[in-house]
Amino acid sequence: MMVKTFTEALDACIDEMAEFLRSVRRHLHANPEPSLEEFRTTQDLAGHLADAGVPFRVVPSGRGIVAGPDRGLDGLPRVALRADIDALRMQDAKLAVPYRSVRDGVMHACGHDAHATMALGATLALHRCRDHLPGPIPWRAIFQPAEETGDGAIEMIRAGAMEGVSAIVALHVDPELEVGRVAQRAGVLTADCRDLRIVVRGRGGHAARPHQAIDPVAAAVQFVSGIYQVVPRSVDVREPVVVSISSIHAGEANNVIPDQAVMEGTLRSLGQAARERACAAIQATARGVSAATGAEIQVEFLQGVDPVINDPVVNAAMAQAAFDVVGPDRVGSIPHPSLGGEDFAAYLRLAPGAMMRLGVAGASGWPSLHSPRFDIDERALVLGARILARSVVLLSEGGPGDA
Structure with missing residues (x-):
């Protein structure tokens, strides 16, 4: 049957790659590299691009x-x-699959192996079908490292990845959606994220004589308990805010009160006013605990990632692409923003863009993102590649008219 439209050409090309895409994803899943170490992954993807010209x-x-x-x-x-x-730096607990991570303490638990594979499929299809597309389609594919640390998007921008870019699209897998379903949201999609570092300085001493010391561990415990109570009571309950302390380090001996304790955590919010009130509450708690215990408490709010705010025009184009691929009845709306973070937001400072959620759960479901048993239904790879490729053409000049 003769291919008549660019959408048929793209779909046919991606369908022919289905087994190839599955093998690429499984190779990436079995050979993961953590943030800032993605050298082999880059070379593997570069090899596929080179082979295709x-x-x-x-x-x-x-x-x-x-x-x-x-x-x-x-x-x-x-x-x-x-x-x-x-x-991610975590152990793959899947024991029954042939593509289980071969690297101890590292696994693809957030679907980045699938993201890379789907983008590769869309890239190869756009290249191979270039003569079937509606005029010259100036597209670009960005394969980015270090999303989990929030460093990768900035690095790619500094390397010129966004020069001349007028719009940008992305997908993120969602194990809470069954394969064949997509979820979209115009406006705020993810949270503003700030990293916290708190240093509590006291005065060390013998554990049997706490009255002769200033115990930074006791002060740290009071501080954590305090912010968990104070922050929710300081911010409008209609504005989502979460603060979590996820790391506490202090001391090395069971009979020594240490000189200091160091804590790290995260503050996530959906609005500037809520973030500022939360920051003020955290600082006020630090001052109160310091006054009560005699410990010095220093709080640093480190730059994290901005919120992802989906552009309505780009989001509509992606939604149309998804309608065409999976059907309008299988494209839903995301009712509330996530308090997760995504450095995709950095690209949105330079061009409008949108990110959609792609269902990857099988009939019996899958464990959540960042689970040691995370996996996907690989039928989603072809669907994601189709959506990305169609979105690029629809957002390019002259694309939708010939669909």
């Missing part, structure tokens, strides 16, 4: 790729698709 360049760090046509497209605005490629 796709123009690309590896960024100076050797951990990330910018791909897409340049020749004959000077001055035309580009639509970018982005995928993250890093894994």
Whole structure:
């Protein structure tokens, strides 16, 4: 049967790659690399691009790729698709699958292996079907490292990944949605995230004589208990805010009161006013505990990631692509923003963009993101690649008219 439209051409190309995409994802899943170490992953993806003749360049760090046509497209605005490629430092607990991580203490528990695979599929399809597309389509693919640490998007931007980009799209897998379903949301999608570092300085001494010391551990315990009570009572209950202390380090001996305790955590919010009130409450708690215990408490709010705010036009184009791929009745709305973080937000400072959720749960469901048993229904790979490729064309000049 003759291919008549660009959508049929893209779909046919991606369908032919289904087994290839599954093998790519399984290879990436079995050979994960954590943030800032994605050298082999970059080379593996670069090899596939080179084999297909796709123009690309590896960024100076050797951990990330910018791909897409340049020749004959000077001055035309580009639509970018982005995928993250890093894994998490956690043990893969899946024992019965052949693609279980071979690297102790590292696994793809957030679906970045799937993101990279779907973006690769869309990239190869856009390249191979270029003669079927409605005119010249200036697209770009960004394979980004270090999303989990919040460093990768900035690195790619500094390497020129966003030069000339007029819009950017991305997918994130969602194990709470069954495969074949998609969820979208215009406006705020994820939270503003700030890292916390708290240093509590006291005066060390013998554990049997606490009255001769200033115990930083006791002060730290009071501080954590205090902010968990004070912050929720200081912010409008209609404005979601969460503060969590996830790391406490102090002392090395059971009979010594240490000089200091160091804590780390996260503050997440959906609005500037709520964040500022939460920060003020945390600082006030630090001053109160310091006055009560004699310990010095220093609180640092470190730069994290901005909220992802989906552009309504880009989001609508992605939604249309999803309608065409899975059907309108299988594209739902995300009712509330997530308090998770995503450094995709950094790209949105430079161009409008949108991120959608792609269902990856099988009939019996899958464990949640960041679970040691995380996995996906691999039928989602073809669907994601189709949505990304169609979105790029729809957002490019002249694309939708010939669909």
